[in-house]
Amino acid sequence: MKFSKWQWIIPLVIVVFLFALPTFMHSTRYISLFNQLYLNIVLAMGVYSVWTVGYINAAQPVFYGLGAYTAAILMIKAGWSFWLALPIAGIVPAVIALLFGFVGLKLKGAYFLFLTIALCDLIIWIFISWKGLFNGQIGFYPIPQPVLHIFGYKVNFESSLTPYYFLTLILAIITCLVYFKINGSRLGRVWDSVGKNEDLLANTGISVFTQKQISLSLSCFFAGLAGAIYAPYMKVVSPSGFSLWQGIWIVLGVLVGGIFSPIGAIIGTVFMSILYLLLQHYSQAQPLILGLILVLVLLFMPTGLVGLPVRIRNKIKDITGNKAVQTDEKKVI
């Protein structure tokens, strides 16, 4: 491709712009919207990646919750610093996902989805009932704030949202980099095939089950990291913060964006965030409208927002009669 050398320019401009955003956007309302968006993008990237290996995970919010609880418990009960708790908050959900995978990933697609729905309620129920560890309905409040010194200055996590803006943005960027790297690598092609042609893949010596386990655990690792940031950011971790409903928003976002590219997960999440703002005050209408979107996307946009330009171009070509050039492959053997 002609422009491939310059392809990194556009993402770089976007990233620089996002880093500069808080200097001229002071409204805490907008900052908090962006923080939530970045955390959701981290969850959505994971859901997208597991989707490529053939599974829809609606339980992503509870892995996020497990990360938040892990961080809260380590910081409050064990007195750890946030920076020490952060990696553990990623590893705990990843290990739980690994154990869950031993059962769940043996199932076929739709059954896995049902199981994640059950898992979602199960874990939230554990949060509520295991009072000794998770503190029941009340959860944890207040969560200690991270302490960070940069060049001798103390970063003000206590009374400003901006440090969290950078923290969530950096996590979102790292997550995206990891998933784009995988997607662009040979491993990405392998994962694409996991969902579609397992028998043939196994016959090339690849353990399909292991690949699925890696994909699920990695997605839950990032979800846990996002949860660990969420905990001090919200200052409270309680069972009501995590629900299946959130998971459905994320899954739908990935679908709307397009399940054929990691960019779709980002675009879809942005779309759903805007939609969420619009529907904020009409919570009763939300299920109706989400259902409508699901039907419309499946009917008219199976390739999602990302695939839309190509589909429109093809439609226009159909109408104007410009047939796509078809290579007439001659059989030679």
Place this chain on the structure above:
Amino acid sequence: MALLETNKLTKRFSGLAAVTDLDISVNKGQILGLIGPNGAGKTTTFNLLSGVLIPTSGKVIYKGKDVTGYKPYVLARMGMVRTFQLATVFQDLSVLDNMRVALHYRSKIGFLQTLFEPPAVTRKHETKVLDHARKLLAMAGLDRFSDQKAGSLPGGYQKLMSIIIAMAVEPELLLLDEPVRGLDAEEIAVLIHLVKSIRDERGTSVIMVEHNMKVVMDHCEYVVVINFGKKIAEGTPAQIAGDKRVIEAYLGSE
């Protein structure tokens, strides 16, 4: 010693005996044909050998080791690789990407390396894999289609590709499930030439399930005939062609 041996291999599906007391043995570098009328249990036998099904009783012995019940990917790593009748290639990937996926295991680049390797090293590895991929494709004359979607190739090419994909795993035993089904005479000649050149160059053994009698009689060195899950005859093609039980199985007795 035989490369692969089965010992009283038996598979019952809830009482229905699909394969009974089957003994097969393949030597290194041999091309063995497995034939029989429809429903004789050929595909079941294949699935038992390649680990897709677990036998009810009996053993599969590969390179002197009891591999009964091993998973397909483990067997593939040990060098026993099969092809499929229908799912021959990764339809949605380009021809070259098909080979990259097929070479993934042998390249020994795992998940962590994919993430943490510096790009320069990745590029070096990738160039190696691509070179290997192109070499394999060239063996089947498929290198000129590198950038095409594998699913859009004509059926004959897809069958050739399925063999090349198997070759990427560096098999010692190749199990071909109806490799020439649906191909015309010219395509069959190309495919058989490929299989034979693989065997001659690398000493790979081949077991093929095939309905095409001409292919079996002309190119297999040893033939096993099964009917109703039991071996009814075995020998060289010439011996088989004259065997009364075989003729009976195919044409019925008087």
